[in-house]
Amino acid sequence: MNTIKKGLGRGLSSLIGETKVETKTNKLSLSEGNAKRLLNKYEQNVFPFYEKNIRNYKSNNDFHFELARTYHLYANAHVDLVHAFNSDLTNRGMLIRLENKANLLYNKAIAIYTSMFGPDHYEIARVAYVKGLLYQYAHPEPNAFEFEKTIELFEAALAVFDLKNTNNIVNIGEALGCAKQYHRTLYQKYRLTSDIELKGKQDSIFNLSKKLWKDGINSFKTKNPNQLIALYGLSPFTERIYQIYHEYKVMGIVDVNDVFHCMQQLKYQDKKKWNESQNTIVNSIEDVQHQLNVRQCYLEFLSVPKPMVLLVSRDQFNLVELDVDKSDVDLFYKAIQARDFNDYVTSSIKLSRILFKYVELSKYDELFISPSGWFTQIAFQALLVSSLNTSTKDYRKLDYLLNHVDIQYLFSACDLKVSSSIRPWQIDLFVPQYNDNLSLPFAELFAKEFKYGANLYKGQDAISSTFKNTISSILHYSGHGNGSDVQREAAELTFSDCSIGIKDIYESKVHPNLVILNACSSGKGVFNSGDGVNGFPRAFYMMGTQQILSTFWDLDDRASHKIMESFYQNLALGMGSNHSLRQGQRNYISSAKNSSMAAPYYWAGHQFYGPNQSFQKQMEAIGLERFYYIIGAICCGLVIIYIFFKIRPAKS
Secondary structure (H helix, E strand, O other): OOOOOOOOOOOHHHHOOOOOOOOOOOOOOOOHHHHHHHHHHHHHHHHHHHHHHHHHHHOOHHHHHHHHHHHHHHHHHHHHHHHHHOOOHHHHHHHHHHHHHHHHHHHHHHHHHHHHHOOOOHHHHHHHHHHHHHHHHHOOOOOHHHHHHHHHHHHHHHHHHOOOOHHHOOOHHHHHHHHHHHHHHHHHHHHHHOOHHHHHHHHHHHHHHHHHHHHHHHHHHOOOOHHHHHHOOOOOOOHHHHHHHHHHOOOOOOOHHHHHHHHHHHHHHHHHHHOOOOOOOOOOHHHHHHHOOOOEEEEEEEOOOOOEEEEEEOOOEEEEEOOOOHHHHHHHHHHHHHOOHHHHHHHHHHHHHHHOOOOOHHHOOEEEEEEOHHHHHOOHHHOEOOOOOHHHOOHHHOOEHHHOOEEEEOOOHHHHHOOOOOEEOOEEEEEEOOOHHHOOHHHHHHHHHOOOOOEEEEEOOOOHHHHHOOOOOEEEEEOOEEOOOOOHHHOEEEOOOOEEOHHHHHHOOOOOOEEEEEOOOOOOEEEEOOOEEEEHHHHHHHOOOOEEEEEOOOOOHHHHHHHHHHHHHHHHOOOOHHHHHHHHHHHHHHHOOOOHHHOHHHHOOEEEEOOOOOEEOOOOOHHHHHHHHHHHHHHHHHHHHHHHHHHOOOOO
16 A cells, blocks of 8 residues: 555545536537447446446455545546547536536545545545546636636645655656646636736746656666656556657757667566566667568557657668658548448558658568557558559459568567577467357357367356466467457456456466467557557566467457468468468458458458467377377387397207
């Protein structure tokens, strides 16, 4: 538990209460359809998850803190919606209902926190901070009087965060976020009142924030990443590290290589929290270059603070901005989902030209791609590198990037150092049983016809406990999945007995060499700026799994298992796992009976993270086993014959 802090004066308990003030809204508005879809996502996936946990925790008096935390997170989900709806004039009633529900949940959390820790605890300060945000979002144009509520909440939180004493701050990133919002609110009120006291508060909080930023940077310069990890929310990913680069390059504090080193430190520091055996660190861009041959290129895409790509090859590196935004990625994604040929071709070629503007693709056989932010939504293998054969409107004849280079997704440049040595062939294959309306007939057929040797858990035998305790080198799941991009806790894999979430992976001992999640949207995750994409692939990666095969979107049962059949055929022949997937996708396209079935929606949904490792297939083939038995028998026979003639008495 966090140490209890004092010094709030009258305490946070006096700040608890409902806010129901009606104000004007901005004229910008969500479309009715988008608003409904967003609300449905939360009502179907997020809210039920928290309601279930609340019921469970209420039945167990040992989980007071977890119950408070669940109320806290449940309220945060409502804040997300308030933020989305706060510019929608037509949904004002919905906005107020969401605000009131969030406040109710926060009050329940505060009541438990206060009973356990007193009124001035760090967790209560966090609630005060987010309640201040809630009030801002719910009342986007408050008058001078209404600013008082938000300011009061932020000041209460900052009194506990204590910006003057950096070493006492539990999460510097959170404290800085609160300070930023506080400064913004003070400025807005100052514009209305021109109060000199407000100006003094602004200057004070600005100077404290600047000092906190510099302390974080200086801690990095001492090669001690601990403070910087706190600064960026225990981030294993890159976004805010590059933000440092942008914000401080003018001051000459850091250069690209320094930023890169810091980034890799963060990624592997976080991974080591979960798996102490992971100690490979890439310290510089030169380290990356030494891992590459002349036909390989490393590309790290990031979306904030600006869309950029870090390009590293054997003989050069560069960090360049890209003239692209999320709408370009969304158009490409939607075109694939809708199987709209024209939109797909247009968006794909445009995106490809932007992303690879600084990459001479003909020079390379392999691309190592480490995406973050909304770049993780791109199925790079489905990008078109030219308009060749587009006039035929035949998906089978298009010029896919898949046909030009091997694409290997990596969480980190450090994974370039991971050994590609051969692993043992041991498979646990899980195919759960579902009701008729949820049945996956081709998954069941895949399991029935699987001929490569596996511990098969199908039907009622495909249970979660067995999955979480596997010791095999290859772990394969073919079933229903829900990788949520709305709330991390809503993501789940459904077994015959129950569903498991991302938290279950972190709490398990499972760390096979290769995990295959052949389920709908199993690679999706929640993106938080500075914290990367949090989903099943990252969870397995943190636990020590080196290779993860997951999916971008909802799968077609028949097509996905055809690709899996080809994948295992290639893997059994000794081909590397990434190459096996690539070849499986190419085989699927070439064997498609018509153009529509060759659309990227059917084959490009699988993504592979990790090194291209091979697996040594066990002698499950009966013919080969018999061959060895026969050879052994012959050798034994020859020995017996030799001994017989050696010891037989000679004729006189």
